[in-house]
Amino acid sequence: MTSNDAGLSVPDWPTSFGSLYKLPPMVGGVKWEHGHRMFAEFIGLLIIVMAVWTQRVDSRKWMRVLGWTALGAVIAQGVVGGVTVLLGLPWVTSTLHATLGQMIFALVVAMALFTSRLWLQDCDPIAERDLWPGTPALAAIASAAIWVQLILGAAFRHFGMKLLPHLIGACVVTAVVCWTVVRVLTRYGTVDHLRKPAQLLLALLMIQLGLGFCAYLTRMTFGHNAVQPWQIMVVSTVAHVAWGALVLAVSVILMIQTRRMITVHAVEVAAQRAHGKAVVA
Ligand code: HEM
Ligand code: HEM
Numbered sequence: 198m199t200s201n202d203a204g205l206s207v208p209d210w211p212t213s214f215g216s217l218y219k220l221p222p223m224v225g226g227v228k229w230e231h232g233h234r235m236f237a238e239f240i241g242l243l244i245i246v247m248a249v250w251t252q253r254v255d256s257r258k259w260m261r262v263l264g265w266t267a268l269g270a271v272i273a274q275g276v277v278g279g280v281t282v283l284l285g286l287p288w289v290t291s292t293l294h295a296t297l298g299q300m301i302f303a304l305v306v307a308m309a310l311f312t313s314r315l316w317l318q319d320c321d322p323i324a325e326r327d328l329w330p331g332t333p334a335l336a337a338i339a340s341a342a343i344w345v346q347l348i349l350g351a352a353f354r355h356f357g358m359k360l361l362p363h364l365i366g367a368c369v370v371t372a373v374v375c376w377t378v379v380r381v382l383t384r385y386g387t388v389d390h391l392r393k394p395a396q397l398l399l400a401l402l403m404i405q406l407g408l409g410f411c412a413y414l415t416r417m418t419f420g421h422n423a424v425q426p427w428q429i430m431v432v433s434t435v436a437h438v439a440w441g442a443l444v445l446a447v448s449v450i451l452m453i454q455t456r457r458m459i460t461v462h463a464v465e466v467a468a469q470r471a472h473g474k475a476v477v478a
Contacts, residue, residue, distance in 0.1 A: 203229035210279035288357030295351035331461035
């Protein structure tokens, strides 16, 4: 939508050219704008099924709450999308829409983790001491930095900010993610549940930096004076946006797994030692 400059091709909402059900001619920007709305309805339907299903079969109350939270969030996403159309795409609402979309993705991925066999199996807790910040806190900081970075990228993409804050953000994210990944790999390299998301996060980040560079070249340098959205620009910027969602989701998985498996408590660790329990790290 955004890369194709199709944002206002359908100018009304919740109707499309005055109708709630008629398919408008799917040409030009309308095919992106109306197609986006149809796909959004499909996603909404899937999330309704997911929320109801979770309510019926999952005995964990917090999972049922997460299902309804995802449904509430996707409804809010649709409303913010409609509002940004009605207001003529102000950067604040478009940025909110972009960021909330990424958060819904991360939430649904987290729910997939919570219902996976991997999660339902028992895991041995790991005690951690004498590390600052503790690994769960470090992973949470990495997720938060990525989240802010997505906001800065969206604010630039929707003309609310210059690129510089996003570039500074890229340096901060790279530093924090590398710190987190090195911590996990050096301390917990033998623990699959932690090593795998950490390795994946690092690989995704490296590719994201490359995609960001491609987005920069095609949007700001070569495609600067393009009269029509340039196909290579559309592909590279959309790839960069979508990859950003993957980076966020994997960092959230790492954050959840570190929080689940690692206990940071100096006193408790000392007590465990006294009782002769194994202490890792
Ligand atoms: C499941 C629900 C939805 C999801 C997950 C979703 C997701 C997204 C995403 C990821 C973008 C791209 C943001 C960017 O590139 O920075 C976008 C753009 C957009 N969406 Fe949605 N969307 C949803 C529903 C809707 C609805 C119902 C509308 C109503 C008209 C809408 C209107 C828009 C508009 C106008 C843009 C372009 C904004 C701009 O270029 O300034 N979206 N959406
Ligand atoms: C830490 C790594 C990075 C992450 C997670 C990231 C994420 C994002 C996201 C999610 C967006 C779009 C937000 C949206 O509309 O929803 C974006 C936009 C953008 N980013 Fe990045 N980015 C990163 C690094 C970089 C780097 C290193 C560069 C440049 C060298 C860059 C250049 C851009 C450009 C040019 C845009 C706007 C694309 C457009 O105009 O369509 N990014 N970034």
